[in-house]
Amino acid sequence: MKVVxxxxxxxxxxxxxxxxxxxxxxxxxxxxxxxxxxxxxxxxALKNNSKQQVQKDATKFLTAFYTYEGRPKKESINGLTTKKLQNTLFQTYDQLDQEYEMPKDLKYKSEIDNTTIYHARDEYDSEAKVLATFDSIISINNKKSNAKTIAEINLKLQGDKWIVTGYKTLNDVSNFEGN
Structure with a gap:
């Protein structure tokens, strides 16, 4: 026998x-x-979704979208919204530009004031839905008209910035779909 x-x-x-x-x-x-x-x-996502950051980016969008002279410009909200939302928001203006020329003696100006952004919570994952109220101030030939506007804004965190993915004005706060 062999031993291994x-x-x-x-x-x-x-x-x-x-x-x-x-x-x-x-x-x-x-x-x-x-x-x-x-x-x-x-x-x-949690670090960048503080209430202040969401408010800042939502307010920046509203200011860029509603502040203009003559006609609003799609470029004013570049980098603040998705391209899809830009196309949706400016679809009416694009059609209007083709069918109607603004009179040269008409001075039209739009701006906003008293913007407030409301949150249901301070913490989100990478998406936020907020309620915004602001005064929309329209000036036609230096005559001002002021209207309270209520809007729902959907935002998504991309990198360290909140980008607007959805926007709609509301007739009433009860139409807000957020939580």
């Missing part, structure tokens, strides 16, 4: 154990890195 010398196999066993352990460590590192990345994304 197991000591010859010890280096191979150690090598296999090291490969298995290394693979396990690699997988653990990969899983930990993925979990960190996900948590970091959530942390950045």
């Amino acid at each position: 010398n197991y000591t010859k196999f010890i280096p191979y066993i150690i090598l296999v154990a090291l490969i298995v352990f290394g693979g396990y460590q690699f997988k653990q590192h990969h899983d930990t890195a993925a979990a960190y990345s996900e948590l970091n994304t959530k942390y950045n």
Whole structure:
């Protein structure tokens, strides 16, 4: 009977154990890195969705959209909204420009004042729906008209900035679809 010398196999066993352990460590590192990345994304979303940041970006959109002379310009809200929303908001103006030319002696100016942004909560994931109220001030040949406006604004966090993805004016606060 032949005796098997197991000591010859010890280096191979150690090598296999090291490969298995290394693979396990690699997988653990990969899983930990993925979990960190996900948590970091959530942390950045929470850090950047403070009430002040949402208010600032929503107010910046409203000011850019409603402040103009003559006709509103699509370019004024570049970087503040999605392209799809820009096209939706300016669809009527684009059609109007083709069918109607504004009289040269008509001085038309639009601006807003007293903007307030309301939140249901201070914490969101990466989307927010807010209620805004503001005074819309229209001047035609230096005669001013002031109207209280209520609007619903949907925003989505992109990087460190809230981008407007939806906008509609409301007849009444009860029409607000936020929580």
